[in-house]
Amino acid sequence: xxxxxxxxxxxxxxxxxxxxxxxxxxxxxxxxxxxxxxxxxxxxxxxxxxxxxxxxxxxxxxxxxxxxxxxxxxxxxxxxxxxxxxxxxxxxxxxxxxxxxxxxxxxxxxxxxxxxxxxxxxxxxxxxxxxxxxxxxxxxxxxxxxxxxxxxxxxxxxxxxxxxxxxxxxxxxxxxxxxxxxxxxxxxxxxxxxxxxxxxxxxxxxxxxxxxxxxxxxxxxxxxxxxxxxxxxxxxxxxxxxxxxxxxxxxxxxxxxxxxxxxxxxxxxxxxxxxxxxxxxxxxxxxxxxxxxxxxxxxxxxxxxxxxxxxxxxxxxxxxxxxxxxxxxxxxxxxxxxxxxxxxxxxxxxxxxxxxxxxxxxxxxxxxxxxxxxxxxxxxxxxxxxxxxxxxxxxxxxxxxxxxxxxxxxxxxxxxxxxxxxxxxxxxxxxxxxxxx
Amino acid sequence: xxxxxxxxxxxxxxxxxxxxxxxxxxxxxxxxxxxxxxxxxxxxxxxxxxxxxxxxxxxxxxxxxxxxxxxxxxxxxxxxxxxxxxxxxxxxxxxxxxxxxxxxxxxxxxxxxxxxxxxxxxxxxxxxxxxxxxxxxxxxxxxxxxxxxxxxxxxxxxxxxxxxxxxxxxxxxxxxxxxxxxxxxxxxxxxxxxxxxxxxxxxxxxxxxxxxxxxxxxxxxxxxxxxxxxxxxxxxxxxxxxxxxxxxxxxxxxxxxxxxxxxxxxxxxxxxxxxxxxxxxxxxxxxxxxxxxxxxxxxxxxxxxxxxxxxxxxxxxxxxxxxxxxxxxxxxxxxxxxxxxxxxxxxxxxxxxxxxxxxxxxxxxxxxxxxxxxxxxxxxxxxxxxxxxxxxxxxxxxxxxxxxxxxxxxxxxxxxxxxxxxxxxxxxxxxxxxxxx
Numbered sequence: 001x002x003x004x005x006x007x008x009x010x011x012x013x014x015x016x017x018x019x020x021x022x023x024x025x026x027x028x029x030x031x032x033x034x035x036x037x038x039x040x041x042x043x044x045x046x047x048x049x050x051x052x053x054x055x056x057x058x059x060x061x062x063x064x065x066x067x068x069x070x071x072x073x074x075x076x077x078x079x080x081x082x083x084x085x086x087x088x089x090x091x092x093x094x095x096x097x098x099x100x101x102x103x104x105x106x107x108x109x110x111x112x113x114x115x116x117x118x119x120x121x122x123x124x125x126x127x128x129x130x131x132x133x134x135x136x137x138x139x140x141x142x143x144x145x146x147x148x149x150x151x152x153x154x155x156x157x158x159x160x161x162x163x164x165x166x167x168x169x170x171x172x173x174x175x176x177x178x179x180x181x182x183x184x185x186x187x188x189x190x191x192x193x194x195x196x197x198x199x200x201x202x203x204x205x206x207x208x209x210x211x212x213x214x215x216x217x218x219x220x221x222x223x224x225x226x227x228x229x230x231x232x233x234x235x236x237x238x239x240x241x242x243x244x245x246x247x248x249x250x251x252x253x254x255x256x257x258x259x260x261x262x263x264x265x266x267x268x269x270x271x272x273x274x275x276x277x278x279x280x281x282x283x284x285x286x287x288x289x290x291x292x293x294x295x296x297x298x299x300x301x302x303x304x305x306x307x308x309x310x311x312x313x314x315x316x317x318x319x320x321x322x323x324x325x326x327x328x329x330x331x332x333x334x335x336x337x338x339x340x341x342x343x344x345x346x347x348x349x350x351x352x353x354x355x356x357x358x359x360x361x362x363x364x365x366x367x368x369x370x371x372x373x374x375x376x377x378x379x380x381x382x383x384x385x386x387x388x389x390x391x392x393x394x395x396x397x398x399x400x401x402x403x404x405x406x407x408x409x410x411x412x413x414x415x416x417x418x419x420x421x422x423x424x425x426x427x428x429x430x431x432x433x434x435x436x437x
Numbered sequence: 438x439x440x441x442x443x444x445x446x447x448x449x450x451x452x453x454x455x456x457x458x459x460x461x462x463x464x465x466x467x468x469x470x471x472x473x474x475x476x477x478x479x480x481x482x483x484x485x486x487x488x489x490x491x492x493x494x495x496x497x498x499x500x501x502x503x504x505x506x507x508x509x510x511x512x513x514x515x516x517x518x519x520x521x522x523x524x525x526x527x528x529x530x531x532x533x534x535x536x537x538x539x540x541x542x543x544x545x546x547x548x549x550x551x552x553x554x555x556x557x558x559x560x561x562x563x564x565x566x567x568x569x570x571x572x573x574x575x576x577x578x579x580x581x582x583x584x585x586x587x588x589x590x591x592x593x594x595x596x597x598x599x600x601x602x603x604x605x606x607x608x609x610x611x612x613x614x615x616x617x618x619x620x621x622x623x624x625x626x627x628x629x630x631x632x633x634x635x636x637x638x639x640x641x642x643x644x645x646x647x648x649x650x651x652x653x654x655x656x657x658x659x660x661x662x663x664x665x666x667x668x669x670x671x672x673x674x675x676x677x678x679x680x681x682x683x684x685x686x687x688x689x690x691x692x693x694x695x696x697x698x699x700x701x702x703x704x705x706x707x708x709x710x711x712x713x714x715x716x717x718x719x720x721x722x723x724x725x726x727x728x729x730x731x732x733x734x735x736x737x738x739x740x741x742x743x744x745x746x747x748x749x750x751x752x753x754x755x756x757x758x759x760x761x762x763x764x765x766x767x768x769x770x771x772x773x774x775x776x777x778x779x780x781x782x783x784x785x786x787x788x789x790x791x792x793x794x795x796x797x798x799x800x801x802x803x804x805x806x807x808x809x810x811x812x813x814x815x816x817x818x819x820x821x822x823x824x825x826x827x828x829x830x831x832x833x834x835x836x837x838x839x840x841x842x843x844x845x846x847x848x849x850x851x852x853x854x855x856x857x858x859x860x861x862x863x864x865x866x867x868x869x870x871x872x873x874x
Contacts, residue, residue: 027464350576361696377539
């Protein structure tokens with residue numbers, strides 16, 4: 001948990017440097033807000049909260065006989081949030097008159113999904129989102145590229161940022177004569193990684209794409225990045241939507257260049273689609289270079305996130321980090337720094353009451369100077385006390401028995417080397433401060 | 438929320454300096470863990486989570502007819518945590534073989550109660566606990582006195598720490614001939630503040646205390662602190678439990694003295710009982726000096742917190758802060774420092790594309806130097822951009838139009854005074870750094 005906080009704190013600091021303010025929304029949302037926003041599967045994974053008191057009071061035997069689906073709205077009004085995006089959209093809509101737009105917020109809170117718990121899948125996990133809403137400016141996209149660079153550099157994670165634009169994909173759908181079918185195209189393309197080109201083309205055929213249409217698409221699916229921007233630009237020449245997407249993409253990269261960002265980690269990837277999500281412009285996805293673990297960050301621009309709550313025409317763009325995967329990557333690459341932890345830095349052993357009284361003022365002085373310090377609470381056998389310090393990885397132990405008290409001094413023991421030094425109070429404090437701060 | 442984080446951060450830092458490690462437990466606990474731990478009223482206030490999928494599958498019409506109480510265990514297995522103490526006890530019991538005892542943890546997480554929402558009462562609110570478990574050492578109590586002092590001094594809140602010991606109260610019950618009735622005594626005494634001595638004695642009579650017993654108690658109830666420790670010591674002379682409580686209390690104060698703590702804020706208060714809770718030794722309660730708002734912190738020692746989960750004889754002592762009340766106190770006394778906030782420190786206005794490109798490298802330089810900075814995302818009318826900066830309380834705005842670009846410089850505007858200065862890039866960065874860090 002200390003390690004997870006290190007990740008969250010790193011992300012938080014970057015968000016704040018880019019002008020994002022922290023926001024928290026309640027864990028419980030009305031089910032009417034949540035339901036229908038995450039697809040059928042998502043609805044099933046919502047945790048629903050039973051109404052307080054006699055939750056059956058609004059039901060009849062007929063409701064019970066009708067089964068759990070029909071009975072649900074009569075016994076449960078609230079649910080646990082499933083992500084941070086929908087509550088954010090609800091919040092912006094409800095507070096539209098109080099907020100200053102463009103509105104930037106970041107949000108670091110747990111979300112809940114009633115998945116069967118398994119390795120790498122939790123029922124409760126943190127999301128870590130930043131969004132700016134109320135502007136179509138592409139500077140915001142460039143700032144996302146910047147924030148991603150800063151977060152991953154701070155954490156020490158090598159990464160590849162894949163970038164695409166939904167309008168380019170829509171342009172493809174239009175150009176191959178599949179107008180209005182871009183949704184199915186996004187979903188199918190999104191599976192390229194997992195199922196390969198053959199299965200994806202099969203799926204497209206099933207969904208009603210013409211064989212000739214798929215033939216036009218094929219070279220792009222087969223070598224996602226090789227043709228690159230030029231080939232795509234040529235292909236979409238006659239299509240205004242696609243041209244618009246390409247222009248946006250180029251502007252984002254240009255702005256990122258003006259910001260002095262290193263763009264060697266940034267790749268245009270035509271096969272990046274991000275499935276069913278609500279994106280309408282830029283889309284982002286980050287993978288770790290040295291660990292196979294799926295995407296560790298993702299986001300994009302949406303033009304109508306708040307429309308479903310009655311606030312239309314609010315364009316925004318956001319990014320989210322997968323904290324649990326970041327954690328796994330950092331563990332695997334051993335990237336957590338030693339000082340990311342808040343373990344106790346020095347422990348005072350306890351010989352007896354007199355020794356305790358002798359140590360307490362120094363203990364307090366160290367704490368006042370910012371050192372994380374504790375005294376072993378009981379005068380147990382020294383072996384037990386030292387093994388406690390060892391188990392807790394406390395690097396320094398102060399010993400003050402009768403000999404030390406008579407010499408008006410303290411023994412400072414370095415637990416790693418086993419070395420001991422007899423020091424006066426001021427020398428002790430100085431030595432500890434030098435080793436801990 | 439930024440302000441609440443300031444409070445949490447202050448408490449977190451103090452906890453860590455005293456050797457406490459952060460712990461988080463899942464929001465969802467089994468209802469079997471939660472039910473029966475908070476009294477009948479508490480059970481009603483638990484948020485219960487409907488089982489996933491067909492939650493009715495384990496029920497019959499007869500269950501439905503039997504009513505909501507009987508049906509509950511068949512449709513809901515989990516609930517949201519109601520406090521941090523019970524999940525902590527569950528956690529310690531489950532992980533007893535992996536933990537190093539004495540085990541110190543702090544925990545800052547939300548808890549949920551199905552109260553009707555009203556001013557000062559939320560369905561979701563933060564608790565902020567620290568406990569050390571696995572030792573009976575009174576040093577831990579003295580350290581609680583120290584942590585309270587440090588937290589309230591850091592926050593700038595004047596406070597009174599009331600301290601008592603359950604064994605003293607038990608000694609009273611035994612001395613007045615009401616052996617085994619201390620539970621009723623705790624609950625009644627706890628209401629002294631609210632209902633006064635007359636009503637409390639009435640309640641004691643109702644609960645079966647003899648009139649003569651109450652007469653012995655009366656002088657102590659009437660002037661809780663005036664008689665002080667001496668009068669209580671005399672009264673409890675023949676009672677071992679009471680003597681033990683008094684001895685513990687005096688040792689705690691003595692240890693606190695050795696730690697150099699200011700004890701003028703610490704008051705022995707015989708009428709402090711903390712009602713139904715599980716405390717068995719020291720009890721603490723803190724009130725703000727300058728605001729009438731009830732207790733802002735409380736805690737105490739318990740000898741059997743984990744017993745209910747099958748791990749007996751684990752003594753511990755803990756403290757908890759009421760974050761929402763602390764917030765109210767700090768607001769009322771205007772104690773939040775300006776720099777507790779993470780608002781944007783400097784905004785770059787945007788004149789046009791050229792101006793944007795001219796500003797972006799400086800914007801990034803400032804961020805790299807730790808300044809919270811943003812660029813207005815669109816080239817809107819200057820009035821609108823400045824009013825945005827104003828609304829968001831951004832103190833500094835950088836303007837770089839055609840004139841500035843020709844002079845290879847930037848205008849820095851102080852939003853409070855309205856003063857402007859024309860500066861070179863390096864002078865601009867220097868000036869902003871001087872004003873923000």
